[in-house]
Amino acid sequence: VQLQASGGGWVQAGASLRLSCAASGFTLTDYAMGWFRQAPGKEREFVAGLSRRGSDTAYADAVKGRFTISRDNTKNTVILQMNGLKPDDTAVYYCAAKSPAYWATPHIREYEYGYWGQGTQVTVSS
Numbered sequence: 001v002q003l004q005a006s007g008g009g010w011v012q013a014g015a016s017l018r019l020s021c022a023a024s025g026f027t028l029t030d031y032a033m034g035w036f037r038q039a040p041g042k043e044r045e046f047v048a049g050l051s052r053r054g055s056d057t058a059y060a061d062a063v064k065g066r067f068t069i070s071r072d073n074t075k076n077t078v079i080l081q082m083n084g085l086k087p088d089d090t091a092v093y094y095c096a097a098k099s100p101a102y103w104a105t106p107h108i109r110e111y112e113y114g115y116w117g118q119g120t121q122v123t124v125s126s
Contacts, residue, residue, distance in 0.1 A: 001023075001024075002024045003021055003024075004024070004117055005093065005117040006019070006021075006022070007020050008092075008123075009121075011085055012126075013126050019035070021117055022075070022077050026097070028054070029073070032049065032101035032105065032106060033069075033098075034106070036093070037094065038119075045060065047060050047067065048069035049107050051101070052101050058107075067082050085124045089122060093119060094118075096116050096117070098112050098113045
């Protein structure tokens with residue numbers, strides 16, 4: 001199982017970014033997927049989760065209405081679309097995978113995820 005996150009960068013407040021997490025060695029429908037982030041000096045926190053089914057989602061309150069998690073099965077890739085970015089969104093973003101997982105349940109707890117990507121830096125300036 002390997003996860004490769006990409007798409008981070010430096011943007012101004014209000015801009016959008018699209019993060020991708022390319023999965024290899026497994027099929028996305030067998031795993032629940034999630035995005036987490038870690039800001040400087042802070043603990044890693046949950047951002048968004050996606051069920052194995054691909055249509056059940058969960059979001060942290062701080063990103064609801066601005067971020068969207070989705071999946072492209074043809075590319076075996078999980079996407080985090082981030083709109084209306086704020087300086088508080090500045091962090092290293094990590095994608096994660098969990099198996100076994102229920103079919104229709106997104107997972108929000110960091111300890112539930114057994115596989116992690118290397119992280120991609122997102123910096124939002126005011």
